[in-house]
Amino acid sequence: MVKLQQPWVFFSIFMLLQTTLFHLSYADVGTASHYSNPGVATACFGNDVSQFPTSNLFAAAGDGIWDNGASCGRQYLVRCISAATxxxxxxxxxxxxxxxxxxxxxxxxxxxxxxxxxxxxxxxxAIANPSAASVNIEFQQ
Known part of the structure; x- marks a missing residue:
């Protein structure tokens, strides 16, 4: 009976290690650059000043996520993962x-x-040294 339990114990430990070491990630990887205040007129909301969050944490969508304008208003979590410097x-x-x-x-x-x-x-x-031109990011909607 002891021999039957040993494989089960090893299998349980193996599965525990698998679930803790290898987790699923739902974020995408891309690049981020920066721009100064675009003014009021934007491609998403025209001249509506309420489009800008009071925190000034806003962005313009690149071609990869623009999605024919469907990205307008979307919110993303963004973090810097690497840069040239x-x-x-x-x-x-x-x-x-x-x-x-x-x-x-x-x-x-x-x-x-x-x-x-x-x-x-x-x-x-907020996520990188502002003197950098661009950084590599991880982002998730």
Whole structure:
């Protein structure tokens, strides 16, 4: 009877290790750049000043998440995961941003073209050194 219990114990330990070491992640990975205040007119909400959160944590959607305008108003959790210069990211910070514009058509130009998300200067500064042009991010809706 002892021999039957040993495989079960090893299997239980193996399954416990599997579930603790390998968890599922639902976030996407991309790049973020930053831009200054786009003014009031945006691709998502026109001239509505209430589109901007009072925290100034907003962003413009890059082509990868624009989705023909369906991304307007979406909120994302964003965190910096790496950058070309070590120490650029503030890894302990995760911010929640709101999409209010389209990066390709925004009045204010992004610091780097082709980014997944173009963050407001306030949002970018919360997760990374604002002197960086772009960073690698993890984001989740």
């Amino acid at each position: 070590p120490g650029t990211c503030n890894p302990s910070e995760t911010i929640q941003i709101r999409i209010v514009d389209r990066a390709d058509t925004s009045v204010s130009r992004p610091s780097t073209n082709g980014a997944t998300i173009v963050l407001s200067t306030t949002a970018f500064g």
